[in-house]
Amino acid sequence: MNYSYQDVLETINMIQQEHLDIRTVTMGISLLSCIDSDIDKACRKVYDKITAYGENLVSVCEGIEKEFGIPIINKRISVTPIAMLAAACPGAEVKKFAHALQNAADTLGINFIGGYSALVHKGFSAGDYALIESIPEALAETTNVCSSVNIGSTKAGINMDAVAKMGKVIRRCSELTADNNCIGAAKLVVFCNAPEDNPFMAGAFHGPGEADCVINVGVSGPGVVVAALKKCGKDCSIDVLAETIKRTAFKITRMGQLVAREASRRLCVPFGIVDLSLAPTPAVGDSVAHILEEMGLETCGGCGTTACLAMLNDAVKKGGVMASSHVGGLSGAFIPVSEDAGMIDAARSGCLKLEKLEAMTAVCSVGLDMIVIPGDTTADVISGIIADEAAIGMVNSKTTAVRLIPAIGKSMGEELDFGGLLGSGPIMPVNTASPSVFINRGGRIPAPMHSLKN
Amino acid sequence: MKAVISVIGTDTVGILAKVSDVCFKNNCNIVDVTQKVLQEYFTMIMIVEIDQCAVSFAELSDQLNRLGQEMGLSIHTMHEDIFNSMHRI
Structure with a gap:
């Protein structure tokens, strides 16, 4: 055996006494293939793709937990920033996407789903503004959906229009969930230099430069x-x-x-x-x-x-x-x-x-x-x-x-x-x-x- | 494939026998055992081969866990890869 008696006891002690765990296994899923000018069709495609790709996520993680003896606290999914899908359906009620994400999360039994997001560090494109406007209601009407907005980057500078907007959005998120400890605002992150492969919530989204599906892990x-x-x-x-x-x-x-x-x-x-x-x-x-x-x-x-x-x-x-x-x-x-x-x-x-x-x-x-x-x-x-x-x-x-x-x-x-x-x-x-x-x-x-x- | 069974708790008669019995009944070959008793506090690390195990890893782990509860011991069954990963480059 390659490890000693002390090594085994050290590992067990870390897990049992010192709270060592895997915080999250996050599956990143690209939703670019779900873009449709009809928002209801797009939402159906979103639900179908997430539930198909993520079908075994929870059971596989539970198997790993059992076999290796390491708790995996959260199983999560991150998706392509929804503003990119919203861009294809102007005038539609964007928060329908949030409900599609919530339904998928409920079906799979995951803890969080992130990606109700927009990347506006240099400016707003079609879909971005509508998505940002819909964030307070979307987060108030769902429980496991997380949202993030990237308002600045080292290469682009800071979009001050977006900064001004997000101050109002954060307040509105709290106001709409005031009877529930203002939980809406706890599910919204405003980023500068947001990473595209972050497994942690509330800021996880699946960047446009990523593969169709990946597994990211946070310890x-x-x-x-x-x-x-x-x-x-x-x-x-x-x-x-x-x-x-x-x-x-x-x-x-x-x-x-x-x-x-x-x-x-x-x-x-x-x-x-x-x-x-x-x-x-x-x-x-x-x-x-x-x-x-x-x-x-x-x-x-x-x-x-x-x-x-x-x-x-x-x-x-x-x-x-x-x-x-x-x-x-x-x-x-x-x-x-x-x-x-x-x-x-x-x-x-x-x-x-x-x-x-x-x-x-x-x-x-x-x-x-x-x-x-x-x-x-x-x-x-x-x-x-x-x-x-x-x-x-x-x-x-x-x-x-x-x-x-x-x-x-x-x-x-x-x-x-x-x-x-x-x-x-x-x-x-x-x-x-x-x-x-x-x-x-x-x-x-x-x-x-x-x-x-x- | 090997599993590492760790047993921690108050020393009592028959710990090694009962854990070995579960391994035997499930066709797991014991390849290494280290045990120490410090002031009535018992720790044992047992390495078993599980390639020919009669039941799934999860079932073996549950059986040992139940035995631990019956005997008032903490028994953990973990795949050896976790120790190789954490302690060897």
Whole structure:
């Protein structure tokens, strides 16, 4: 045997005690073959294709779970941005596509279906505007459909018309689901530099450059990293911590690669990527904030947080990249506030603030994620936050995103509870000085230059 | 193909015998056993060949799981590929 007694116990301990799991196996399906000028026909084709391709997704994943003893928490599907299908049926009621996606998700028994999306980083094409307008109703009337809009990129700049629009759309999503913890807004992400092969929700979609069908896998293991760092103690140098994180990330990712390869083989679908991510859950002991605190911070959000996160994010990538044949998606540490027990505590205590989170997004995966803001925050302020976050992504050639939940009818001191993986979060204060004139100018922020770096 | 059966719990008479019995009844050849007892805390790692196994992997895993519940032990059955992947390049 190639592995030792200790290796076996270590793996079992990671899974049983430290919450190591596969966060998601996501099947990406191209819907370009379903385009039809009759929206009802298109919806039928969408439903038929998804249910045919995804027929065995859940059962195969459950088989892998059983055989390898690794929990696969979510089985998901991502599809071609629906705006591309909506472009062929002008004047039609676009949200019918959302219902087709929901019906397919119900039939297959999957956890989420992503791709009710539009890519408008340079401008709106046919279908984009209608889709964006329909997002609030589509998300209020469905439960498992996720939506994303890409409003900027390093090569194209930032579409400020889209930024202004999305502030209003996010508010509307919350308003329409105010009696259900404003859940609509938790299923909508606004991106800059959105990746086309992301397996994580709410931002997953199947990019137009992808194959007809692929399997992408996202892993999750903050608890394993916390436990490994605990063993290092308080006296070792940062070099030792970085090495420990790399080794741990390697092991976590190898497991993701194994599951991805098996799922791909059993479903006869090509393997796409493994997303090298540290994705927290609200469960105690599965928190990215606790990793930062284990590195030596009193509380996540205090001075030193950005530096710790930068090191963590880099070490995760260095360890993970050798463990998988293809790496992609969002790859890095996630900092969704409501989904991370340590972040929730830090936000409640007032130590973690929106401004610090913004700085943190400059050095880690994704961006301002699952943050509950006061219900009276204006659409223009939300657009201002989106513009700031997109600027960080655009200038630094990285993916950034915004997923804010305005808590309609609630104010500071109150909380929203989404349940499940989405967790719960306290309302965080937002700077209310108005950016209205800037936001409503419209137009585009030009793409940044890539020399004379300073 | 090999499966790794891990048994963790309080030491008691007949653990090895009963786990081996399930393997025998399902035609699984035991190729390696390591066990340790530390202060009444029992851990055992058993490697078995499952190519000729009379039942599916899932069924074997369920049978051992039931045995674990009866004996108050935690028994996990996992494909050996996970250990090869995680611990060897």
